Amino acid sequence: MRQNSISWKNYRKLFNDYLKLERGLSKNTILSYDFDLTKFQQYINNSYPAIKIEDIDEEIVRSFIYEISEFIAPSTQSRILSSLKSFFDFLLLEKYIVKHPVIFIELPRQGRKLPDVLSMEEIDAMIACIDMSKDEGMRNKAMLETLYSCGLRVSELINLKISDLYFEEGFIVITGKGNKQRFVPISESAVKWIILYKDEIRKHLKIDSSYEDVLFLNRRGTQLSRAMVFTIVKELSILAGVRKKVSPHTFRHSFATHLLENGADLRSIQLMLGHESITTTEIYMHIDRKRLREVVNQYHPWAVKDKA
Structure with missing residues (x-):
């Protein structure tokens, strides 16, 4: 083991x-790790200050886990x-x-609670509630169309760049977790509203030089925050009378679920969502037994043979 007298602060900086x-x-993921380590460090400082x-x-x-389980x-x-495991994995790897x-x-142990899924009618109702008389209305419509069309994470939406748009090919380039890039198809409707937003609203903004390539901007010409997108989506769900817990992620989950229900295969959905593991994609899906039975009856060779 290394001989050292490194402080908690320095260990966390190295991690x-x-x-x-x-x-x-990503920065947000690293902040999440550090937030969890803060809780553990506070517990250690209070309960084992000299260790x-x-x-x-x-x-x-x-x-520590027993204590936090109370609340x-x-x-x-x-x-x-999981954050603690990664932290101590690193310390072990570096021989600290x-x-x-x-x-x-x-x-x-925890129950697997899947997010709510919006119906097409609910999505249409939310989009219909956008106030198109305001400049941000066209931007918000383009954003919701893109969220649902491409199944994006909110961080991917706010970081989407004009240079990532390949409309002639029908794709956009998304930089996801771990800075991994993927090509995602985009609908003609989303393309139409993005172009309208760019040509009629965005080009008239006084854009901060740091955000000239960022697609969706606020009225100050800088990047939208995650919180602002959450607020926009939440307010529209209330206006549309949607009685579900709705967030930008609900559009991503609805995108994947609707694809599956209409016959898309899990591997294709996995690639579009940017999941490293197919297991993660399966967690998103509402695959019921009836649907699985239909797949077996339609595609299994013995089932096909029995119908002949």
């Missing part, structure tokens, strides 16, 4: 640099534990510690 430079994670990081063991981590949901506990205090701790 953040590793996440950024070695793993290529060195290399002396933290499994029992201490378990006591934190299992899904959040799982995320925090010789034993891993998290590796044998199981994630808390």
Whole structure:
């Protein structure tokens, strides 16, 4: 093990640099890791103020999880534990510690709660509630059309660049998690509204030089925030009378679910969503037993033979 007297602050700085430079994670993801480590560090400072990081063991981590379980949901506990595992993975890899205090701790059990899915009627109703008399109305319509047409994460939407648009080919280039790029088809309707927004609204803005290539801008000519997109979507869902918990992610989930219901294969959906693992895509899908039975009856060779 390395001989060192590195502080928590420096350990976290080294870990953040590793996440950024070695793993290529986004700023938001790194902030999420650091937020979870802050909770753990606060617990250590309060309960074990004199302990060195290399002396933290499994029992201490378990006591931390037990304490936060009183007021934190299992899904959040799982995320925090995953962040701690990655942190101690890094420390072990760099030989700052010789034993891993998290590796044998199981994630808390939790029910799998899938996001709500919007129907086509609900999506149309929300888009119809956009006030097109305002300059931001055309922008908001273009954004919602793009969210649903391409199944984007909100971070991917606000970072979408004009140089990422390949309308003649019918695709846009998306930079997703880990700075990985993928081509995603875009509908003619979304293309139409993006072009209208660019030609009639965006070009009249006084655009900050740092955001000249960013597609969707606020009235100050700078990049939209994630919070602003959440607010826009939430307000439209209320105006449309949608009685579901709606966020930008609801459009992404609806995109994937509607594709599956209409016969798209999981592998294609996985590529469009930018999931590394097909397992992640399956979690998004409402694959019911009736649908699976229909697939078997339609495509399994023995089922086809029996119908002949």
